[in-house]
Amino acid sequence: MRVMVIVKADKQSEAGVMPSEELLAAMGRYNEELVKAGIMQAGEGLHPSSKGVRVHFSGSKRTVVDGPFAETKELIAGFWIWKVASMQEAIDWVKRCPNPQMGDSDIEIRRIFEAEDFGEAFTPELREQEDRLRAQIEAQSKAG
Structure with a gap:
C-alpha cells in the first residue's frame, strides 16, 4: 500500500526558518535508509503558506485566497510518498525519523487510495485512462 507521510508545519517553518545543516544531514541519512529499503517514492519540503494560495470552490464559483493561512497546526511543511x-x-x-522541527512536531500518515478502493465505480475505461496517465507522468519525469 502507499501512504502519504505529512510533516506538519510549525511557527518556525511558517516563518520561513530554514533547517540547520545538522537537521538537513540527518534527514539526508534518513532518506537514504528509506530509499535503500525500497520504501520512498517521493519526498519534498514545502515553502511557507505565505508563498501559497488557496482556491475555494463554491458551486461553479472559484475564489483565490493568498497566504499566509492562520491555522499553523493545519498546514503542511513537507511530505513523503512511501x-x-x-x-x-x-x-x-x-x-x-529525526524530529523535523526545532520543537515539538507532528507527522501524520494517510493511506493513498488505490484503484481497487473505488469498487465498481472505477470502470475498465477509467482504469485504462488512469494507467495511461500514470505512464505519461512517468515518461515525462524521465525526460525532464
Whole structure:
C-alpha cells in the first residue's frame, strides 16, 4: 500500500526558518535508509503558506485566497510518498525519523487510495485512462 507521510508545519517553518545543516544531514541519512529499503517514492519540503494560495470552490464559483493561512497546526511543511506493506510498517519508519522541527512536531500518515478502493465505480475505461496517465507522468519525469 502507499501512504502519504505529512510533516506538519510549525511557527518556525511558517516563518520561513530554514533547517540547520545538522537537521538537513540527518534527514539526508534518513532518506537514504528509506530509499535503500525500497520504501520512498517521493519526498519534498514545502515553502511557507505565505508563498501559497488557496482556491475555494463554491458551486461553479472559484475564489483565490493568498497566504499566509492562520491555522499553523493545519498546514503542511513537507511530505513523503512511501510504499509499505502495512500501516504498522509506516509507523515504525516514522518513529525512526529525526524530529523535523526545532520543537515539538507532528507527522501524520494517510493511506493513498488505490484503484481497487473505488469498487465498481472505477470502470475498465477509467482504469485504462488512469494507467495511461500514470505512464505519461512517468515518461515525462524521465525526460525532464
